[in-house]
Amino acid sequence: MARISRRQGCFLVLGLIFLLILSSSVVSTTAVVAGRNMNRAASVSLADIPVLNYHKIDSFYHSLSIPPEEFEEQMAYLHENGFHTITPDDLMSYLNHGKQLPEKPILITFDDGYQDNYTNAYPIMKKYGFTATIFLVTSLVGHDGRFMTWDQVRQMKKDGFIFGSHTVSHAPLTKLTREQVMDELVNSRKEIEHQLGTRPRYFAYPTGAYNRQIEEMVKQAGYKAAFTIRYGQAGTESNPYALERIPIFRGPHTFRSFYIRLNAAPVLERFGLIRN
Template structure:
């Protein structure tokens, strides 16, 4: 009982502190109209003890919120045109992305996204496509592509590029791109860094390989002036309070980013591999 009261007291204190910050700083910390949010998911699957596997009902609730709040899903092409040419975006734009290309993106996420009139971009680990039942196959990829989904590269086998030589990096970038273009007969222009590992050299090699933009797992929104080969995203994970996690990260990105940095300064960086 005493322990429960302590927890409630800490939660109340945390809520009051958050309210105080919002009162002091006002709309400067509310990000609904500041930059473009790029959500980063992995899998949508029930009964998985994995923070990267969000429950089906939780994902449905999050997509329902986006639809009810008037968000419009966009493509990486639209985002890049906005960043580089000032092209106009729809009201409340949002880019929804998935990394790795799990089969549950088709079985579970795809029907929910269609239900709410949303699309997504999926970054494929190309050696797994059609070779492992846990991942998408090319027929599923093609069906989703025809429905307006976009596909990009996540390398051949999800290797952190920082660990490789430049020749090995080039091989991962070009062969995954070429394989996808051969299978889908469309340009593959976008890339996501496996495990979020990248540096200036890796970014330059991505550019040289012919990609137009690349996405990190660095926490933040995308704004005009950002490096197109180091675009931030908002990772959405399975937590004890998944909707609260999603809502605060989406609507208070700046504040949550500062809190994340403070936590890492105190406790050290997260060891979660994305």
């Protein structure tokens, strides 16, 4: 696909801004929008950090499956436009303490821990000098051929990739008892720590489902922050246990959708158009 020029990009963002609002800005499988997110529109900043959210990098025709060649096109765009990947620790140090970040910082995340994250995404990201954070469903790692093995996870960790929890079983937490939720949070954290030798600090809600009680349980389980699937950027007024991300989906014009989602987020947030 031909690259989108700055002028064309401006027209795309402005021309499709309301389509984006209708199609993706009100992504809300969350039970509540809690904490500081509720009144954030007035204080949103163009210095907020984009957090991309991927799942699969393969050629299956599914909304969560980005073909490898299209994923590489997206990574090439980020590289050519001066983006630098950061870690969740970098993000939280910036949000909480004003730590200086590299120019045009971006956090790239994957949910679930699919095998193609290793076979397809990993070499592409290494090519462009990028890293990512992958949230693992621990009961599937090493036990299901569709998902990575712990040896593969350890290899990626050596190259600077970060691994967090996506629970043990990927069950929506709002459908579980309090005891079951805590088991999912604690046992997944313990398994990652056992396999990698370091305690995971970060969590992503399976299916995006959470509420205030679950946020508090995530905190009690020892996680430093948690990520949702709510469209938006992470800023100083974000709730650290309900951090926004920019979901990336496959579609008829995947790169155009990626471009708009990435570049429209600051505009939509500034006008309060993507806040519940």
